Amino acid sequence: MSAVISTVKLHLNRRETTFLVPLYITGMVAVFSVLISLVFWRSGSQPGSAEWIQGSQSNPGIVYALLSFLVYLGVSSVATTFPFALTLGATRRSFTVGTLLWAAITSAYVAAILAVLSVAERATDHWFVGFYVFDVHVLGAGDIGRLVTIVFLGVLTALTVGGVFASAWVRFGARGPQLIAAGVVIVLAAALIVLVPAAAGIAEAFQLWWLAVAALVAIALSSTGTWLLLRPAVVR
Amino acid sequence: MTNAIDMQAVNRRFGDAIALDAVDVTVPEGSICGLLGRNGAGKATMMSIIAGQDRPSSGRVEVLGQEPFENESVLAMLSFVRDNQRYPDDYRLHHVLRIAPDFAPHWSDEVAAELVDGFRVPARTPIKKFSRGQLSSVAIVLGLASRAPVTLLDEPYLGLDVTARALFHDMLLRDYAAHPRTIVLSTHLVQESEALFDRVVILDGGKVRVSSEADDVRDLAFTLSGAADVVQGLIARSTVLSTHTVAGLMSATVWGAVDDEARTRARDLGARIAPASLHELVAAIGEHDPAPADPAHDEQKGVRA
Numbered sequence: 261m262s263a264v265i266s267t268v269k270l271h272l273n274r275r276e277t278t279f280l281v282p283l284y285i286t287g288m289v290a291v292f293s294v295l296i297s298l299v300f301w302r303s304g305s306q307p308g309s310a311e312w313i314q315g316s317q318s319n320p321g322i323v324y325a326l327l328s329f330l331v332y333l334g335v336s337s338v339a340t341t342f343p344f345a346l347t348l349g350a351t352r353r354s355f356t357v358g359t360l361l362w363a364a365i366t367s368a369y370v371a372a373i374l375a376v377l378s379v380a381e382r383a384t385d386h387w388f389v390g391f392y393v394f395d396v397h398v399l400g401a402g403d404i405g406r407l408v409t410i411v412f413l414g415v416l417t418a419l420t421v422g423g424v425f426a427s428a429w430v431r432f433g434a435r436g437p438q439l440i441a442a443g444v445v446i447v448l449a450a451a452l453i454v455l456v457p458a459a460a461g462i463a464e465a466f467q468l469w470w471l472a473v474a475a476l477v478a479i480a481l482s483s484t485g486t487w488l489l490l491r492p493a494v495v496r
Numbered sequence: 497m498t499n500a501i502d503m504q505a506v507n508r509r510f511g512d513a514i515a516l517d518a519v520d521v522t523v524p525e526g527s528i529c530g531l532l533g534r535n536g537a538g539k540a541t542m543m544s545i546i547a548g549q550d551r552p553s554s555g556r557v558e559v560l561g562q563e564p565f566e567n568e569s570v571l572a573m574l575s576f577v578r579d580n581q582r583y584p585d586d587y588r589l590h591h592v593l594r595i596a597p598d599f600a601p602h603w604s605d606e607v608a609a610e611l612v613d614g615f616r617v618p619a620r621t622p623i624k625k626f627s628r629g630q631l632s633s634v635a636i637v638l639g640l641a642s643r644a645p646v647t648l649l650d651e652p653y654l655g656l657d658v659t660a661r662a663l664f665h666d667m668l669l670r671d672y673a674a675h676p677r678t679i680v681l682s683t684h685l686v687q688e689s690e691a692l693f694d695r696v697v698i699l700d701g702g703k704v705r706v707s708s709e710a711d712d713v714r715d716l717a718f719t720l721s722g723a724a725d726v727v728q729g730l731i732a733r734s735t736v737l738s739t740h741t742v743a744g745l746m747s748a749t750v751w752g753a754v755d756d757e758a759r760t761r762a763r764d765l766g767a768r769i770a771p772a773s774l775h776e777l778v779a780a781i782g783e784h785d786p787a788p789a790d791p792a793h794d795e796q797k798g799v800r801a
Contacts (some may be wrong), residue, residue: 263568266598270584273595277586341584346549347638348599349571494550495578496540 263350267358268365270345271337281329282370286377289325293393307390316392323398323414326370330415334422337362338486342430343495356487359423367415371408374399378407406468413475420482427489436489499558500525500646500678501546506555508541508702515541516552517702523678525645528692530710531682532774533699534782539682540578542699543648546680547576559646572601575644577635579651583623590619592634600642607671608641614663628655636664640671649681653688661688668692686775696774698781705781714771717780718754721747722767730762737780749780 272278297307297316305312337359345355378394382402386392400406428436455462501523508516516538523529531539544550545557548564548571557563564570583592589612597603611617615633618626623634632654639649653661669692672679683689690696696713698706706716717737720727724746731739735751749772762769772780 263572263599266595269598270595273591274584274586336585340582343578343582344584344587346547347577347581348596349574350599351548351566351568351571353566354568495544 263354264358264361266348267345267350267355268362270341270348270350271359271362272365277333277336278366279369281333282326282373285325285329286322286373289322290393293319293321294387294391297391312390313392316390317396317401319392319396320398322374322394322396326415327418330370330418331422333366334363334419335426336422337419338423338426338490339429342427342490342493346495352490352493353487356483356490359486360420360483363416363419363423366419367412370415371411374411375404375408378402378404409472413472413479417475417478417482420479420486424482424485424489427486427493430495431489431493440485498525498561499523500527500560501680502556502558503542503546504556506542506545506552506557508538508545508550509553514702516545519555519699519702519704521697521704521707523680523695523697525678526676527695528672528679528681529695529697530686530689530693530774531680531697531699532684532686532778533705537699537782538702539699540650541702543576543650543680543682544578546646547571547574547648549576572599573645574648575600575639575642575646576648577638577650579632579635579654581631581635585624587623588620589617589623589634592623592638596638596642600644602643602645602675604641604643604671607643607667608637611637611640611663611667614667615660629657629660630655632656633660640667643671643675643677645677647677647679649679651682651684653683653685661685665692686778687773690774693774698778700781700784706777710774713774713777715753717749717751717772717777719747719749719770719772719776720762720767721745722762722765726765726767730758730765730767737777738783749776 296319300312300315301307305315341359342355346352350358374394378399381387381392381394386395394407395402398410400410425437425440428440430436432439499522501521503519503521506516506519506521507514519538519542521542531542533539541550545552546559546564548559548567551565557565559570560573562570564574593608593612596608597605611633615630615636617630617633617637621630623631626634632652633656636649636652639647639652652664656664668679681689681692690710693710696706696708696710697704706713708716720730722745724741724744727739727746727748731748731750737749737751739746739748741747754769754771759769
């Protein structure tokens with residue numbers, strides 16, 4: 261167990277990357293969102309109008325901006341940290357478990373940050389001028405429970421998926437991630453071929469919790485894959 | 497004496513390539529073992545297996561009495577930093593010094609501080625921008641400050657200036673005397689390091705050519721030099737590891753101990769005989785291409801050529 265905790269600390273050792281970079285990115289997205297809102301304002305759109313609110317809440321910028329960084333973070337948590345963890349004396353098992361724990365901590369941290377900012381945004385009536393950055397549809401449109409669930413599972417999915425791609429690279433070199441990507445595309449294409457005739461019915465019956473289940477499946481598959489790939493991996 | 501490291505019939509293959517071939521090596525607790533041989537001889541693979549970072553294709557490996565692979569209690573007692581060690585993105589020196597004690601129960605902040613100061617390791621530069629010598633310095637800090645009961649040092653001298661190498665020797669011997677442990681050190685700077693060793697393992701082509709007490713190495717081979725025709729006559733029935741000829745003069749490194757008869761013959765013919773130094777032995781074994789029927793393949797007092 262101690263090596264698992266040491267592995268978590270090894271990841272958290274990159275304090276700026278784990279704790280500050282998500283804040284930097286969030287801040288940048290906020291600035292860009294405000295600038296875009298100003299453009300719309302100057303072009304005649306009125307803050308507080310139904311059209312303004314609908315347009316602003318449809319902005320998924322925060323998700324796109326964080327997603328690429330979080331996948332990179334997941335990749336680097338394995339690609340460059342795994343060889344060093346072995347050098348320090350971690351087992352592959354404790355590294356895999358510790359990395360998953362760290363990913364959960366990071367996910368909870370990002371969820372907490374966005375929840376606080378969302379609450380602040382609503383409490384200040386959207387920063388006193390009607391600007392929407394965090395109170396957006398993709399983050400639950402003000403439903404804090406939904407926001408926390410979406411962000412926690414989304415971040416954890418990004419980190420673990422990044423981790424399994426990096427594990428494939430550690431195990432098989434450049435071919436590893438290519439094989440995983442090809443496999444995922446084939447599975448998705450096969451699912452699409454099977455489900456397309458029933459697409460209308462599926463869309464009508466769609467429930468949000470389906471996405472949560474899909475995220476949990478992706479997290480479980482990625483974590484298991486990471487363990488299976490790292491166990492026989494040779495670091496050279 | 498208990499063995500800290502015990503490898504029996506260890507093979508390691510990567511596809512068709514044989515990295516280690518029937519390796520039998522024991523390293524007693526509390527000794528400093530030099531692991532020598534040419535590039536590609538199998539030194540890093542052997543260390544990697546000892547450190548539990550790789551598994552043999554067949555054979556048995558025990559470190560401190562247990563198999564090291566995925567063994568948390570053994571890995572906590574081990575230190576192995578590769579010569580091409582990778583560090584997490586954005587790591588600086590303070591990241592390494594902050595996390596290493598969490599994994600190394602015997603970690604010494606004092607040793608780390610003295611080495612960092614002596615090597616002048618940059619504090620603010622990202623490790624990925626370090627020079628070769630600076631990377632070696634960080635590896636030495638990790639290796640020595642961990643005070644791991646089994647410490648594996650992989651080419652620790654790479655890129656180090658003469659002052660840094662002297663500091664490394666001094667610190668290694670001083671801390672080893674105060675806190676005895678088992679050290680395996682691979683290096684190509686044989687002459688500079690041989691005084692450290694009390695045991696020597698020489699690998700070539702994945703095979704163990706020599707596994708011996710350091711004091712016995714001088715009896716393993718000798719050099720014969722003189723007129724080329726004289727030397728050729730004297731070595732005709734010997735196992736010759738290497739020869740060098742310059743302007744009618746020849747020098748040969750010959751496997752085995754020299755007896756009185758051979759010494760007398762050589763002296764009568766004007767040839768000079770001297771024990772092969774460790775450096776000469778390693779170089780000669782690296783040149784030697786053993787034939788299947790080479791008598792030097794036979795085990796002699798735990799020593800194989």
